[in-house]
Amino acid sequence: MARYSGEQALQMVLDSEEEFTFSSEEEHDSDDERLYFEERLDPAEDTVSDENVDPSLSHSPAILTKRARSNTGDNEKENVDPSLSHSPAIPTKRAPSNTGGNEKDYSPNESAPKPLAKKAKTNIQTSNRHSALSWKTDNDTDMVPQTLRFLPAREPGPQLRPADEHTPKSLFKMFFSEDAVSTLCQNTNAQAARAVSKGCRYKWTDISIGEMYRYIGLLFYMAMVKMSSISDYWRQDSLFSVPFPATIMSRDRYRTISWNVHMSHPDEDKENDRKRGTADHDSLFRVKPLMDTIRLACKANYHPKRNLAVDERMVACKANTGMRQYMKAKPTKWGFKLFVLADSSNGYTVEFSVYTGKNNFPTGHGLSYDAVTSLLDCKVLGSGYHLYMDNFYTSPKLLRDLFAMKFGGCGTYRDNRKDCPRNAANSLSKKSARGSIRWIRDGALVFVKWMDTREVSVCSTIHAAYSGDTVQRRVKSQGTWRTKTIPCPAPVTAYNQHMGGVDLSDQLIQYYTTQHKTMKWYRKIFLHFLDIAATNAFIIHKDLYGNMTHKEFIEQLIAELFGMSSQKAAPKRTKSDHVPVPAAELTSDARNNATAGRRNCMLCKVQLGKRQDTPWKCQECDVYLCLQLKRNCFQKWHTDV
Template sequence: MAHEEALQVTTDSEEECTFSSEEEEDFDDELLHFEERFDAAEDTVSNECDNDREQMPAAKRARTLSWKAETDVDGAPQTLRFLPAREPGPQLSTADANSPMSLFKLFFTDSAVDNLCQNTNAQAARAAAKGRKYKWTDVSVDELYRYIGLVFYMAAVKMSSIADYWREDSLFSLPFPATVMSRDRYRTISWNVHMSHPDADEENDRKRGTAQHDRLFRIKPLMNTIRLACKAFYHPRRNLAVNERLVACRAKREVTPCMKAKLTKFKFFILSDSSNGYTVDFSVYTGKNSFPTDRGLSYDAVMSLLDRKVLGSGYHVYMDDFYTSPKLFTDLFALKFGACGTYRDQRKDFPKTAANSLSRNCRRIHQHMGGVDLSDQLLQYYAAQHKTMKWYRKIFLHFLDIAANNAFILHKELLGSMTHDQFMEELIAELCGLSQKAAPKQFSTDHVPVPGAQLTSNVRRIATVGRRICVHCKAVHGKKQQTPWKCQACDVHLCLQLNRNCFQEWHKSL
């Protein structure tokens, strides 16, 4: 309940990868913008600028901006006082259990998964009405968590295709997936998993071409939940990094029969904590109308991720040359955010002369940009991505990546007792409904075989004195086998022979 309150306070498959006619039209429009990394609103053509400069009067050229010499002393900007809105770090109690699954459920809550189930079941019913010929029963919350566990398992154990995880005739057969669900059940869930209701999708599709049409409608319900959770349960430290992350989708097209599958990359803008790679916030780029301010993609992308009311002030934001501009840095400083980044020569308002510019050997890579690299690296270890799926299902899988990665970082910050491999192994086990691995049983040294009676001096009777019925043989096999041996600690008689070691079998069950 406390977790839900915190959220409220803080503001594969090959058969199903084709597009419907409605989706195809929307996809064609978006395809023009997803992969571009050129900001026309900020960048200028350097040759034109050089020509304009040559035509300037000498007095005006003298007044244009130029770089300082390398020997000049840098002027330090005003020191910003670091005033975060909350104490940086996890916003959770160390007294809580904080198991891998409980931390993952901060992002994929029971209510969010229940909503996923309802929309998935509705999508499957719609597919059946259109003539799909596969068996379907409504998916439950527990079953969808098990499905997610299998998705992570397949990210950790790589096979060539989905079917290979259920093969039984191969040297590399894997027994685990079949214990969670059947292959056909896994595939039908993959085909139908849906984040929005199909009826609402149709209503939104009818608005295509108008200002009311929402390109992110199919992913927005889950996206909003995860974004809120990212900000609710962790507050970043001072150094932040902004960059983009690309999610590839290979979609089969139906426009031209001979056209090969195209690889489209969906762009996420990411704000991450440079100290550990935690994803603080993100936005999905949907084209030239993604941001309302119309000051250029690079400017708007950064501003959309930095909310002073949520973060506080005095943060240092690091970025690469796609985002860096004098206008952005000036406005960030007015909001009491420091900024640092590499630059492009042709970016507006930068000096257009090479006089006194730093030599190539003097350029430095900002160490705090490593936060984005660290986040991407952690995601790639267990990237839950299938080769061919509809675009919104590919983004659903990336939401899984963000949730699992952030959950691991929270666990590491709170407990620090697991490696990434150990965390994912336990998360998969919990999601799939398996009990946590029990610690190896430690037996007392008193559990040793001893004679059942005192030894006699009569050599002929040594093998028969003290013989009693073996409790394991009687309980398991229903036989009354007698034995002279018993366990010293358990005080029960147990067989101890080369072909019948009941002593060992008995203690395995303890």
């Protein structure tokens, strides 16, 4: 496979890079997968219950930085991975292992009571430990565990020399380097040659690196200037035409490049397609070379600050592939699902991975556990980071393992998740007053319940249960609305502040996204790589200089990709009739030219109340005005008007 070679900065993390691998499966849609992601359940982390989950256990609207997500619906069963199903010798469903080890499938000749008894004993011990812990209130003092020292592997911020000048194009090329674009051109030319050999009737000349950058510039131009269709950018109508794209390349040339743009070599694609249905097949083969380059560049060119967020991102696509997912709680419901690690302070995309739609749990802890751990690289990041996540990812097992790796964790959780306390004594009820707090400390992990409009459940290895924070809420009392101050747990306050990192990243991307309709699924991901590169480049530029808005940055980037000057054009000189002219006709006697026809200056008379005679007047306004070195009433009059 042709690989994309990065710049020297990318090699800093090359040796420590851990690839996110997937097992293979037929690329067909699965109703079970759609149901699985619609409900956002994790068979390795969530307990199976015949009872419907209380709606109060879902994500609370009180946490304003996150979108509400539903729990299990009525009469719907949870999807269970086939590897967790019972063997013939075990008629009942085997419980997920608390120890996190690989479970063994017993043959009919083997006896299974001992392992089951061991697991039952472990579950009983966990249950007894949680039963012994009672819920405490905000009046009780919580002993916070030892705070993790923040030791990043590099100085947080852009990993660039401050003395160097960095333009939008130079920052963008740190993600789309000339080496990467060169390989992109080679694969695109090979794909076009293959299409022509198959009988496609269009002219093709090999694309160069410069032309590929101009093509990318057109994609960003179309993101700035919205038209209903691609052909509208080359319309010749005098009223609705957009003349600029035609000066960069013709419409047919743009279309042929779009049809053939390719990130991998087509011959190697053919070899990979033959492996479909086997363990050697790679669903992301067509995007992986460029994806690896972008991922390395994201980590090499910027080091995140302390607070990080993990969440999903959807890239809109309805192509019939096995990777397509459906999430009804997302604004983009159909498309490719990405797990994203972002800097909470500015929305910088630190790391991401594409979910391929395969229910594969290599560690035995579930998809949510593996999604988080695959995004974290201690060698690249360092230690002492604080990670925020929603209730799809949060589990006691994950937070304890992250704490052992010297990563703090905080997130909302589901009460039916394994190892979460279920002691009802002194817990919150539906009649609890707004602002009521209950908490349980279990070693480094604290479980907190807080009553807002409904119950909110948060657990953390970073914060104390309650540190005196308050929030204001509008409440109605005796027919009038008033503001009331209520106590708020420290984990909830921090969650609201830092969980929106991925949402901020999505927001920045959507402002000037290059996404549009296309027939190829891998081209949708290619366009998303452009969005990540441009957005991250803007964040770095803002961190370095802070003198340019997002719109100005994209405009300058487009101009530089086209090879045009980024300087603003000089204003056009327009004809004006407001010019000073003599008040009287000139005479042959030169001594009388300055005195003949003198009148009172209008501005001196109105503002100063003085009589100042002047031989000058405005040709357009027909108003007499002074025009002297020390008193320029002509200029002041037209400025004020």
